Amino acid sequence: MTAKDYALMPRNGYFGPYGGRFVPETLISALDQLEREYRRAMADPIFIDEFDRCLRQIAGRPSELYFASRLTQKLGGAKIYLKREDMNHTGAHKINNTLGQALLTLRMGKKRVIAETGAGQHGVATATAAAVFGLECEVYMGTEDIRRQALNVFRMQLLGARVAPVSSGQCTLKDALNEAMRDWMGSVSGTHYIIGSVAGPAPFPEMVREFQSCIGREARRQMLSAEGRLPDLLIACVGGGSNAAGLFAPMIEDESVRMVGVEAGGRSLKLGDHAATLSAGAPGVLHGAKSYVLQDADGNTAPVHSISAGLDYPGVGPEHAYWKDTGRVEYLPCSDEQALDAVVTLAHTEGIIPALESAHAVAEAVVRAPKMGKDRIILICLSGRGDKDCNEIAMLLEKRK
Ligand SMILES: *Cc1c(COP(=O)(O)O)cnc(C)c1O
Numbered sequence: 001m002t003a004k005d006y007a008l009m010p011r012n013g014y015f016g017p018y019g020g021r022f023v024p025e026t027l028i029s030a031l032d033q034l035e036r037e038y039r040r041a042m043a044d045p046i047f048i049d050e051f052d053r054c055l056r057q058i059a060g061r062p063s064e065l066y067f068a069s070r071l072t073q074k075l076g077g078a079k080i081y082l083k084r085e086d087m088n089h090t091g092a093h094k095i096n097n098t099l100g101q102a103l104l105t106l107r108m109g110k111k112r113v114i115a116e117t118g119a120g121q122h123g124v125a126t127a128t129a130a131a132v133f134g135l136e137c138e139v140y141m142g143t144e145d146i147r148r149q150a151l152n153v154f155r156m157q158l159l160g161a162r163v164a165p166v167s168s169g170q171c172t173l174k175d176a177l178n179e180a181m182r183d184w185m186g187s188v189s190g191t192h193y194i195i196g197s198v199a200g201p202a203p204f205p206e207m208v209r210e211f212q213s214c215i216g217r218e219a220r221r222q223m224l225s226a227e228g229r230l231p232d233l234l235i236a237c238v239g240g241g242s243n244a245a246g247l248f249a250p251m252i253e254d255e256s257v258r259m260v261g262v263e264a265g266g267r268s269l270k271l272g273d274h275a276a277t278l279s280a281g282a283p284g285v286l287h288g289a290k291s292y293v294l295q296d297a298d299g300n301t302a303p304v305h306s307i308s309a310g311l312d313y314p315g316v317g318p319e320h321a322y323w324k325d326t327g328r329v330e331y332l333p334c335s336d337e338q339a340l341d342a343v344v345t346l347a348h349t350e351g352i353i354p355a356l357e358s359a360h361a362v363a364e365a366v367v368r369a370p371k372m373g374k375d376r377i378i379l380i381c382l383s384g385r386g387d388k389d390c391n392e393i394a395m396l397l398e399k400r401k
Contacts, residue, residue, distance in 0.1 A: 012202070013201070013202020013203060013205075013206070014202075014318075015205070015318050015319045015321070015322035016321075016322040016325060016326070017283075017290065017322075018283075018289070018290050018291050018318035018319070018321040018322050019202055019205055019289050019290060019291070019318035019319070019322075020201070020202060020289055020290055020318075021201040021202050021288060021289070022201065022285045022288050022289060022290065023181075023201045023288045024185060026185050026188070027181075027184065027185060027188065027201070027288075029188075030184070030188040031201055031202065031203065033108065034104070034108070034192070034203060034207075035202070035203040037104055037107055037108050038104060038203055038207050040107075041103070041104060041107060042210065047103065047107070050103060051099065051100055051103055051211075054099045054103065054132075055096065055099065055214055058089060058095070058099060058128075058129075058132060059088045059089050059095045059096060059099060060087065060088055060089050061088070061096075061214060061218070062214075062218045062222070063083060063084045063085050063087050063088055063215075063218065064083075064084040064087060065081055065082075065083055065084070065218070065219055065222035065223060065226060065379075066081065066082045066083075066084050067079070067080075067081055067226070068080045068081065068082050068346075068349070068350050070349040070350055071345070071346065071349040071350055071365075072369070074345075074349050075365075075366060075369040075370050076369075076370055077368075077369040077370040077371060077372045077373065077374060077376070078232070078233070078368070078369045078372035078373065078374070078376035078377060078378045079227075079374070079376070079377045079378070080365055080369055080378050080380065081223070081226070081231065081377065081378070081379045081380070082350075082352070082379075082380050082382045083215060083218075083219045083247065083379060083380070083381050083382060084382055085215060085243065085358075085381060085382055085383050085384060086352070086354065086355065086358065086382050086383070086384050086385035086386075087385075089128070090121075090124055090125050090128050091121075091355075091384050091385045091387065091388065092121050092125070092243075092355065092383055092384030092385070093212060093215060093242065093243045093246065093381075093383050093384065094121050094122050094124075094125035094196060094242075094384075095125045095128065095129070096211055096212050096214055096215070096246070097125070097194075097196065097208050097211045097212055097242060098115075098122070098125040098126045098128065098129040098194055098196075099129050099132075099211075100207075100210075100211035101113075101129075101192065101194045101207075101208075101211070102126075102129035102130065102132070102133050102135060102194070103133075104192070105133075105135060105192040105194075106133060106135075108192060110135075110190050110191060110192045111135060111136060111190060112135060112136040112137070112138070112187070112190055112191040112192075113126060113129075113130050113135050113136070113137050113138075113191065113192050113193070113194050114137075114138045114139070114140065114180050114183050114184060114187075114191055114192075114193050114194070115137075115138075115139050115140070115180065115193070115194045115195075115196060116139070116140045116141070116173065116176040116177040116179070116180040116195075116196065117139050117140070117141050117145070117152075117173070117176060117196065118141075118142075118145055118172060118173030118176070118309050118310065118312060118313070119145065119149055119152065119308075119309030119310050119388065120141065120145070120149040120151075120152025120153060120155070120156065120388075121152070121310060121384065121388070122194075122196030122197075123139040123141060123152065123156050123161070123163070124152055124155050124156055124159070125196075126139060126161070126194050126196070127139065127155070127156040127159035127160065127161035128159055129194075130159070130160070130161060131159045131160050131161075137156075137159075137160065137161040137162070138161065138162045138163075138164055138183070139156055139161050139162070139163050139164065140164050140166050140176040140177075140179045140180040140183070141153070141163055141164070141165065141166060141176050142165075142166045142167075142169075142170070142171040142172040142173065142175050142176050143165045143166065143167045143171045144170065144171035144172050145171070145172055145173065145176070145309065146163065146165055148309070149309070149388075151388070152388065164179070166178075166179045170303060172312070173309075173312065173313055174287075174301060174313065174314060174315075177287055178287075180193060181193070181287070181288070195208065196208075196240070196242070197239060197240025197241060197242040197313075197317060198212075198240055198241045198242045198245045198317030198318075198319060198320070199240040199241070199286075199287055199289065199291070199313075199315055199316070199317050199318075200287055200288050200289060201287075201288030201289055202289070204289075205289065205317050205318050205319055206319075208242050208245075208317075209242070209245040209246065209249055209317075209319060210249075211246075212242050212243065212245060212246025213245075213246050213249050213250050214246070215243065215246035215247045215381065216246055216247045216248060216249055216250030216251055217250045219247060219250075219251075219379060220250050220251055223377075223379065227377060229377075230251065230254055230256060230257050231257060231377040231378060231379040232256070232257065232258060232372070232376045232377050232378065233257070233258045233259070233260065233368065233372075233376070233377070233378045233379070234247055234248060234251065234257060234258070234259045234260070234378075234379050234380075234381070235259075235260045235262060235361045235364050235365055235368075235378060235379070235380045235381070236248070236259075236260075236261060236262070236361050236380070236381035236383065237261075237262050237263075237308075237311060237357045237358055237360040237361045237381070237383060238261040238262060238263050238278070238311070238316060238320060238331065239264075239275075239308075239310050239311040239312070239313050239316075239357060240313055240315070240316060240317050241261065241316050241317035241319070241320045242317070243381050243383040244261045244320070244381065245317060245319060245320070246381075247379075247381045248261075248323070248329060252323075252328065258330070259323075259328065259329040259330070260329070260330050260331070260332065260364060260368075261278070261320060261323075261329055261330070261331045261332075262331075262332060262333070262334045262360045262361050262363070262364045263275065263276040263277065263278060263279055263311065263316075263331060263332070263333050263334070263360070264276060264304075264305075264306030264307075264308060264311035264312065264333065264334070264336075264339075264360065265279075265333030265334050265335040265336070265338075266304075266305045266306050266307075266333075266335065266336055267305060267335070267336060269333065271294065271296060271302050272302060272303045272304070272305065273305050274304065274305060274306065274333060275294070275304040275305065275306045275311050275312050275313055275314065276333035277291075277292045277293065277294050277313070277314060277315060277316040278292050278316055278320060278321065278324050278331040279331055279332055279333045280294065280333070281293050281294045281295070281314075281316075282295065283321070284299070286301060286314065286315040287315060289318050290318060290321075291315055291316055291317065291318040291320070291321045292315070292316050292320075292321045292324070293314060293315050294314040294315075295314075301314050302314055306336065307336040307339060307340065307356055307392065307396060308339065308355070308356035308357045308359070308360065308389075309356075310355065310356075310357040310384075311356075311357050311360065332364070334360040334363045334364055336396075338360075338363040338366075339356060339359040339360045339362075339363050340356075340359070340393070340396055340397070340400075341363065341366075342354070342359040342360070342362040342363035342366055343356065343359045343362075343386060343389075343393060344397075345362070345366060346359070346362050352382070352385075353385065353386035353387065353390070353393075354382055354384070354385065354386050355383060355384035355385055355386050355388065355389060356386065356389045356392065356393070357383055357384060358380075358381070358382045358383045358384055358386075359386075361380050361381060361382070361383070362380060362382075365378050365380050
């Protein structure tokens with residue numbers, strides 16, 4: 001067994017002490033069925049071919065590995081490359097995962113999919129995959145998010161999905177996830193729940209990481225062809241952690257490659273002002289798995305804040321918790337202000353408006369590149385494009401004047 005096989009080997013759905021299945025009895029057999037079908041599919045060349053074809057023809061892969069020459073020049077240090085997940089169909093990396101899970105849904109003979117969504121990006125990616133394969137689709141979304149993300153609500157509906165409003169708790173992502181779980185408990189025989197990140201009970205964290213690993217496999221190959229070697233540093237933003245896991249996993253055994261996950265540092269590191277789960281949280285159980293969680297003194301899940309809706313989550317995927325504890329990956333927060341600056345910097349230097357989520361990763365490169373030699377290489381996962389955030393960005397820049 002190679003180091004990689006070992007590092008990535010699922011241990012009954014655990015990554016060190018994290019992961020597992022903390023769910024009601026009714027879901028155990030559904031998770032067993034999903035895991036069986038997933039393992040069969042990954043060993044079936046017909047599934048692998050079909051998934052590859054979908055990634056090419058529907059998502060538009062492979063995504064470019066782009067040398068950001070003007071950003072590199074401006075920062076005056078390490079060479080900066082961008083993995084352009086923003087150029088995928090629907091504008092982010094999320095489509096990689098929803099295509100994989102939609103194919104699995106067909107294999108399981110199910111005709112309906114459900115999903116939770118915060119900003120609406122995972123909802124749109126799920127609605128898109130459902131439309132492509134003729135699946136019925138229902139997306140749970142907090143009423144607060146429905147109000148803030150009207151355009152994505154309309155996109156989902158135009159794609160044929162039903163958007164189910166959730167008005168419990170903070171009326172945001174965490175509450176939508178609870179509601180989707182509840183639906184699944186009553187509908188599991190004909191419905192698959194497409195979780196949008198490397199979170200949730202086993203086998204979701206491993207499965208979503210594998211479906212997103214096209215990012216890191218392509219980047220590895222593209223980097224070897226462009227530079228003849230691997231990058232010195234990978235940087236990705238971490239909400240639940242799927243774009244980061246997809247980039248990191250295929251290079252996790254390459255010891256020369258350092259990795260940084262950037263979380264939403266928000267307004268401050270006071271509880272309620274941020275969503276930096278690994279930087280400021282503690283081990284706990286949320287949404288069916290053990291991982292780091294942001295909790296108040298009574299053990300209730302804490303309210304979170306970020307300018308970026310996709311990072312605004314009080315949990316994080318269990319494999320990231322494991323990578324943090326083992327020291328393989330470093331995690332740190334980036335403030336709202338730094339992320340906003342990075343949007344402007346990337347737009348001016350490269351003509352790319354990044355998603356507010358991705359801007360957190362860019363901001364970390366802005367800090368590190370000048371301190372690294374010109375012979376060093378940084379690879380940033382540009383997880384999505386910023387069109388969806390333009391209203392928010394305009395408002396934030398206006399407030400700053
Ligand atoms: C949803 C989203 C994220 C955060 O999700 P991860 O699972 O942490 O990748 C990051 N970037 C974009 C563009 C997103 O839409």
